[in-house]
Amino acid sequence: MIKKIILILFISFSFLFANTKYKVNPDTKLIIDENSHLVEANCLACHSSELIINMRASKQAWLAAIRWMQESEGLWEILVDDEEKILNYLTKYYGEKYDTRRRIPLVLIEK
């Protein structure tokens, strides 16, 4: 009985921690931090946050995406300071998932 209670407590605590890692804005689905309002103000006029959440890119690739939208999709100029904050936000929460190969090259495994 005691063991069960401890187990249940443990499981509920782990959910608690999993949920408190980042808070998500229920309206925009974007992670909330001190710069998320900039992303919400500049990035959701034409499409939902789904495109952003699924992108997972390096800072360089995020910048390229922004420049592409500015050149051909009508995205406005963003103040340099704000753009830097937006890029840091995007790379922090929606950056590349892996910064290395996920496995070592096959040639090394097969030897």
Ligand code: HEC
């Ligand atoms: C003026 C309109 C507009 C604004 C504002 C805008 N975008 Fe976009 N964005 C687009 C269009 C159009 C597409 C292409 C959608 C499609 O492929 O259907 C797009 C696509 C994307 C994609 C997908 C790129 C890909 O390669 O699939 C991402 C990621 C993205 N936008 C992020 C952002 C971010 C971050 C911001 C804010 C800095 C932003 N967008 C602001 C118009 C906009």
